[in-house]
């Protein structure tokens with residue numbers, strides 16, 4: 001398997017002093033921009049905040065407390081949203097489009113020596129008001145981006161999670177051939 005894919009994971013230990021520059025973020029967002037999408041509809045939209053600025057604070061304030069307990073140390077918080085319609089009408093497969101863009105972005109982050117952790121745990125209903133977002137735009141995910149920090153600085157329960165072995169289902173449970181449930185591998 002490609003080393004980039006093998007080394008991507010979702011850390012919570014961020015360096016609270018590290019800076020990620022706008023030039024670095026431009027590379028990550030270029031990677032996202034070149035993702036495929038249904039009919040090239042490009043439904044992904046982003047709101048970008050750097051630690052210390054007002055946008056970071058407003059994204060941070062929408063996070064659930066469990067995520068706030070570690071994400072404050074991130075250098076960047078990036079909100080990912082989808083437009084659900086354009087001038088031609090409703091758009092299909094918008095979340096799929098954002099997901100592909102985000103995977104490009106997090107893999108580019110690994111290649112750039114950064115760490116990235118996606119979060120669905122935020123109050124989506126607060127986002128529209130915080131950013132004067134149109135009703136037909138749907139917030140989907142927040143990504144914390146930064147550089148690795150010290151695990152010992154995390155709350156005790158998160159230190160344990162951070163050291164836990166990463167696991168996945170075997171292919172025998174997820175890839176079928178012939179009939180549903182019959183393993184291909």
Ligand SMILES: Cc1cc2nc3c(=O)[nH]c(=O)nc-3n(C[C@H](O)[C@H](O)[C@H](O)COP(=O)(O)O)c2cc1C
Pocket residue numbers: 008009010011067117118119120121122141166
């Ligand atoms: C859409 C999405 C939502 C997620 N939401 C959260 C979250 O709210 N908080 C969190 O700590 N991790 C969250 N994660 C991270 C997952 O828990 C993590 O990707 C999964 O456990 C696999 O671990 P890995 O990314 O290290 O391989 C989310 C990941 C995705 C893709």
